[in-house]
Amino acid sequence: MSGPQCCENPPILNPRSGDGCVEQLGGLNAYIVGSQDSKLAILLLSDIFGYEAPNFRKLADKVAAAGFYVVVPDYFNGDPFAPENPERPFMVWLKDHGTDKGSEDTKPIIQALKSKGISKIGAAGFCWGAKVAVELAKCELIQAAVLVHPAFVTPDDIKGAKVPIAVLGAEIDRLSPPELLKHFEEVLAAKSEVDGFVKIYPKTSHGWTIRYKVEDEAAAMEAHSDMIQWFTKFVK
Numbered sequence: 001m002s003g004p005q006c007c008e009n010p011p012i013l014n015p016r017s018g019d020g021c022v023e024q025l026g027g028l029n030a031y032i033v034g035s036q037d038s039k040l041a042i043l044l045l046s047d048i049f050g051y052e053a054p055n056f057r058k059l060a061d062k063v064a065a066a067g068f069y070v071v072v073p074d075y076f077n078g079d080p081f082a083p084e085n086p087e088r089p090f091m092v093w094l095k096d097h098g099t100d101k102g103s104e105d106t107k108p109i110i111q112a113l114k115s116k117g118i119s120k121i122g123a124a125g126f127c128w129g130a131k132v133a134v135e136l137a138k139c140e141l142i143q144a145a146v147l148v149h150p151a152f153v154t155p156d157d158i159k160g161a162k163v164p165i166a167v168l169g170a171e172i173d174r175l176s177p178p179e180l181l182k183h184f185e186e187v188l189a190a191k192s193e194v195d196g197f198v199k200i201y202p203k204t205s206h207g208w209t210i211r212y213k214v215e216d217e218a219a220a221m222e223a224h225s226d227m228i229q230w231f232t233k234f235v236k
Contacts, residue, residue: 005174005206006127006151007083007090009213011053018057020064026109031057031072034064039119040235042068043106043142045129047207048093050080056126056210059224066228068235069118073109075102075132099131099152106132110141122235124227126210127151127175137161144234146227149206151175158187164195164234168223170204195234199226 015022020033031051042063046056051072064070081093106123113121122144125133130150137145138160145165147153153176158165165188169181178200188196201208201219212220 006048007081008205008207009211010083011049011055011211013049013052013080014054015052017052017054019061020057020070025071025073026105026107026112028077028105028109029074030109031060031074032070033057033060034069035067036069038067038069039117040068041113041118041121042070042231042235043109043121043123043133043136044070044072045102045106045123045125045132046072046075046080047127047129047210048081048090048097049211050074050076052080053210055212059210062224063228063231066232068122068231069113071109071113073105075105075129097128099128099135102129102132103135106136107141110136120235122146122231124148124231125150127207131157134158134161134165137163137165144231146230148209148223148227149173149176153184155180155183155187158184158196159191161191161194161196164230166197166227166230167199168209168226169198169200170206170208171200171202172204173206175206197230 051074060070123133124146126148130147131152133145134157136142147167185198208216209223
């Protein structure tokens with residue numbers, strides 16, 4: 001299910017990017033931004049390039065500006081995928097950073113947020129992080145989920161979701177092609193007890209929302225707006 005599209009257009013990581021700060025939360029370092037007084041939190045779950053990608057942190061700042069306390073965990077403990085390292089190709093790197101471990105690592109973060117007085121939590125997962133987000137949605141550990149150009153997510157995962165879930169996908173995507181996204185839509189349409197939404201963005205490729213090129217920026221901004229609207233509706 002994974003391939004070169006996961007690795008295309010890699011960001012130049014910058015640990016000093018963004019308006020927030022890095023703190024320990026639930027056992028992991030996390031980029032945190034937003035009002036400490038907010039009772040509503042959004043977890044942004046990264047793609048394979050991790051939490052120091054400048055566009056990703058810029059998106060976190062944008063979500064915080066909408067009124068949320070935003071947490072971007074470093075699931076890879078300082079070891080994001082490095083395409084320039086021939087000794088650790090993608091499948092080798094992935095063995096050390098499975099999505100199942102990401103799901104387990106999120107549980108202490110959720111507990112830490114609740115201990116701070118957070119009452120509602122949403123999660124948006126990008127590529128690798130989408131699988132983590134859907135696992136949280138199955139366990140009802142969050143109030144709403146958004147899956148953005150997902151990887152590894154199956155129709156059975158969507159079927160198991162117990163909270164409102166949106167899927168934002170690319171038209172040109174070998175990991176989650178339009179046929180699969182339409183299958184997700186059919187599964188959600190059959191689940192009247194769960195709010196669902198699927199959108200395919202024309203002329204976009206996998207990763208466009210956070211690894212966008214200039215020509216993709218308008219579509220990326222549209223997806224950001226759709227994601228924030230979903231959370232505004234269901235994390236309140």
